[in-house]
Amino acid sequence: xxxxxxILKSLKAGIRYDGRKLLDYREVSVTPNITSAEGSAKVKxxxxxxxxxVKLAVEEPYPDTPEExxxxxxxxxxxxxxxDFEMGPPGEQAIDIARVVDRGLRESKxxxxxxxCIKAGEAVWSVMIDFVPLNDAGNMLDAASIGAVAALKSxxxxxxxxxxxxxxxxxxxxxxxxxxxxxxxxxxxxIGEFYIVDPILEEEKLADTSITIAVxxxxxxxxxxxxGDSPLSVEEIDKMVEIAIKKSSxxxxxxx
Amino acid sequence: xxxxxxxxxxxxxxxxxxxxxxxxxxxxxxxxxxxxKLIAExxxxxxxxxxxxxLIPLTGVYIPKVGDKIxxxxxxxxxxxxxxxxxxxxxxxxxxxxxxxxxxxxxADLTQYFxxxxxxxxxxxxxxxxxxxxxxxxxxxxxxxxxGRIVKVNPHKVPRVIGKEGSMVVMLKQATGCNIMVGQNxxxxxxxxxxxxxxxxxxxxxxxxxxxxxxxxxxIKAFLEKQGVKVAPxxxxxxxxxxxxxxxxxxx
Amino acid sequence: xxxTDGRNPDQMRPIKAEVGVIPNADGSAMFxxxxxxxxxxVYGPREMYPRFMQDPKKGVLRCVYNMMPFSGHGERVRPGxxxxxxxxxxxTENALRPVLDLSDYPNSVVDxxxxxxxxxxxxxxxxxxxxxxxxxxxxxxxxxxxxxxxMGMLSGEIITDVNGTEDxxxxxxxxxxxxxxxxxKISLLQLDGPISRENLKKLLETGKKKCLEIYKVQxxxxxxxxxxx
Numbered sequence: 001x002x003x004x005x006x007i008l009k010s011l012k013a014g015i016r017y018d019g020r021k022l023l024d025y026r027e028v029s030v031t032p033n034i035t036s037a038e039g040s041a042k043v044k045x046x047x048x049x050x051x052x053x054v055k056l057a058v059e060e061p062y063p064d065t066p067e068e069x070x071x072x073x074x075x076x077x078x079x080x081x082x083x084d085f086e087m088g089p090p091g092e093q094a095i096d097i098a099r100v101v102d103r104g105l106r107e108s109k110x111x112x113x114x115x116x117c118i119k120a121g122e123a124v125w126s127v128m129i130d131f132v133p134l135n136d137a138g139n140m141l142d143a144a145s146i147g148a149v150a151a152l153k154s155x156x157x158x159x160x161x162x163x164x165x166x167x168x169x170x171x172x173x174x175x176x177x178x179x180x181x182x183x184x185x186x187x188x189x190x191i192g193e194f195y196i197v198d199p200i201l202e203e204e205k206l207a208d209t210s211i212t213i214a215v216x217x218x219x220x221x222x223x224x225x226x227x228g229d230s231p232l233s234v235e236e237i238d239k240m241v242e243i244a245i246k247k248s249s250x251x252x253x254x255x256x
Numbered sequence: 257x258x259x260x261x262x263x264x265x266x267x268x269x270x271x272x273x274x275x276x277x278x279x280x281x282x283x284x285x286x287x288x289x290x291x292x293k294l295i296a297e298x299x300x301x302x303x304x305x306x307x308x309x310x311l312i313p314l315t316g317v318y319i320p321k322v323g324d325k326i327x328x329x330x331x332x333x334x335x336x337x338x339x340x341x342x343x344x345x346x347x348x349x350x351x352x353x354x355x356x357x358x359x360x361x362x363x364a365d366l367t368q369y370f371x372x373x374x375x376x377x378x379x380x381x382x383x384x385x386x387x388x389x390x391x392x393x394x395x396x397x398x399x400x401x402x403x404g405r406i407v408k409v410n411p412h413k414v415p416r417v418i419g420k421e422g423s424m425v426v427m428l429k430q431a432t433g434c435n436i437m438v439g440q441n442x443x444x445x446x447x448x449x450x451x452x453x454x455x456x457x458x459x460x461x462x463x464x465x466x467x468x469x470x471x472x473x474x475x476i477k478a479f480l481e482k483q484g485v486k487v488a489p490x491x492x493x494x495x496x497x498x499x500x501x502x503x504x505x506x507x508x
Numbered sequence: 509x510x511x512t513d514g515r516n517p518d519q520m521r522p523i524k525a526e527v528g529v530i531p532n533a534d535g536s537a538m539f540x541x542x543x544x545x546x547x548x549x550v551y552g553p554r555e556m557y558p559r560f561m562q563d564p565k566k567g568v569l570r571c572v573y574n575m576m577p578f579s580g581h582g583e584r585v586r587p588g589x590x591x592x593x594x595x596x597x598x599x600t601e602n603a604l605r606p607v608l609d610l611s612d613y614p615n616s617v618v619d620x621x622x623x624x625x626x627x628x629x630x631x632x633x634x635x636x637x638x639x640x641x642x643x644x645x646x647x648x649x650x651x652x653x654x655x656x657x658x659m660g661m662l663s664g665e666i667i668t669d670v671n672g673t674e675d676x677x678x679x680x681x682x683x684x685x686x687x688x689x690x691x692x693k694i695s696l697l698q699l700d701g702p703i704s705r706e707n708l709k710k711l712l713e714t715g716k717k718k719c720l721e722i723y724k725v726q727x728x729x730x731x732x733x734x735x736x737x
Contacts, residue, residue, distance in 0.1 A: 034625075035578060051578075051625055054578065074587065081549075134529070134623070135531055135532050
């Protein structure tokens with residue numbers, strides 16, 4: 001394919017379409033507390049802009065985990081962000097973003113589900129994270145993941161009334177979520193023989209395969225997702241994990 | 257009623273803005289008259305020449321026009337031709353007979369000529385009232401664009417990318433060594449080394465965002481030089497123009 | 509009467525506008541009034557799907573209003589449209605359509621997407637205000653911008669810019685309006701509470717004045733995008 005040949009020529013010369021080096025991220029900025037929600041953050045990577053919100057609710061626990069709180073992660077890819085997005089229920093891409101970030105948070109036990117228990121068997125906290133991009137210029141997943149950590153860190157619990165309902169008119173308390181881990185997802189793509197991170201839209205379309213890897217502060221990997229139908233060798237996978245671990249510690253600095 | 261100008265030359269006007277009062281001023285395209293007021297109809301830059309007020313739109317979608325050379329993408333292969341995305345609400349049809357100077361057999365595999373995803377430099381030959389668009393590949397320079405990359409700018413900025421008598425695009429080509437084709441629909445094809453293409457693309461994006469500012473040529477020249485490419489001195493074209501002036505008495 | 513946030517009856521909350529905030533869009537804007545923040549993006553004119561909705565005489569304006577799940581003061585807002593958001597989408601279209609001339613774009617659609625990132629009453633008005641700027645930013649021919657704001661009645665007094673507490677807890681009568689300044693005409697009008705004919709007339713006249721204040725901010729935001737540094 002002509003476009004593939006063209007980008008490989010560029011990658012061989014060591015530069016991306018926008019002049020970046022292969023493993024460079026675009027400019028990253030993270031702003032917590034951008035809405036009145038219990039927790040929130042705005043993340044910008046280049047021209048990609050995502051809003052992340054954390055809403056809390058008091059609910060009955062799941063029957064098989066009576067002392068554990070709940071976590072729900074959702075991505076809404078609304079047409080405001082990209083002329084190709086359509087209205088309707090979450091499609092493949094939205095589900096991918098939501099489930100992969102969810103897995104990183106869940107498997108790393110970032111939220112210590114037991115800490116979210118209010119009354120065993122009766123009431124637990126439900127933490128609901130929503131990603132809504134305002135502009136999709138590629139790499140929404142990494143941006144969503146960084147935003148999730150920033151938003152969770154900024155989250156404060158609301159006041160719970162005597163009757164067990166939340167008092168939405170009262171100001172939020174000072175009680176925070178106290179994250180046990182802060183997993184950041186880094187997506188590494190392979191185009192031909194080259195590895196890149198932080199793809200723009202055109203690069204996402206041309207990648208042979210990609211792996212999103214969730215890495216916590218100590219370098220432990222908690223979740224992975226391989227995309228595309230191009231198979232990888234063990235060495236290649238290891239190389240991509242190495243890149244993800246390195247990049248995650250660089251990205252962590254932006255969360256503060 | 258005295259004529260009153262409410263806006264200055266080169267200022268930005270917004271829709272609904274009162275530009276002038278009084279019957280002495282003459283509105284041009286993009287400006288409407290309501291009683292004795294002249295009102296801007298679009299976001300644009302105001303140009304005042306004597307008593308004529310013009311509005312130069314800063315942005316807007318591309319609408320296919322007969323005679324325009326555009327860069328279009330093949331989005332469908334039909335029975336007797338191809339459908340192209342013109343980067344407007346109206347796709348174009350390239351029929352077999354207008355595709356090439358060779359003779360194409362009926363039933364031939366059309367993808368041998370143009371396949372899905374190919375970009376072509378083509379010319380608009382017809383636009384109906386319902387905006388059905390025909391294009392042709394027969395003409396000087398019209399061809400499939402192989403290799404290279406496509407950059408998108410707002411169609412209203414195309415004149416600035418081309419420059420007066422092509423001066424801007426010539427400067428870009430010479431400084432970066434890239435081959436550059438500019439479509440009236442705002443698609444621009446750049447073909448060169450990877451590094452040179454990046455510089456050319458960045459320069460074009462800069463032209464787009466600063467198109468409304470004065471001294472654009474100097475800014476772009478400075479930008480290119482900062483990237484480490486040499487910009488040749490301006491070619492003198494004066495002699496031809498002067499002769500023309502003498503013949504026509506210097507009148508425009 | 510001092511209001512819950514200390515404002516006088518005829519005082520608007522602080523307003524802020526910015527144009528060109530969504531690079532992918534053909535035109536975009538953000539409008540904030542108090543704690544209500546609306547983003548609007550315009551995509552179009554572009555090919556209209558489904559085909560049967562095409563109009564061979566002119567382009568079709570299609571607005572979609574949506575509140576982000578974390579935007580509300582209270583429980584999470586379930587994603588997916590509601591009857592309320594559908595209604596607001598329709599009145600938004602009707603408020604904006606009169607200033608547009610889409611006869612140059614037969615069979616096409618102009619999509620306007622409005623997203624509320626934070627809500628504290630006056631959301632449909634903020635959405636319309638942002639959408640008008642976004643349409644201008646996209647280069648459309650417009651008779652004028654459209655400026656919108658929520659007027660109301662509380663304890664027998666006319667109030668400007670109803671906030672969330674007044675709307676929900678205090679049961680204020682809410683009257684969202686939108687003004688087309690050059691026509692001096694109102695293109696959005698809804699009412700949800702008791703009001704006398706006399707008060708309505710006074711309220712609308714005040715509303716027009718207040719909309720003109722918003723109109724000025726819209727104009728400045730559009731010009732600011734192209735300001736010389």
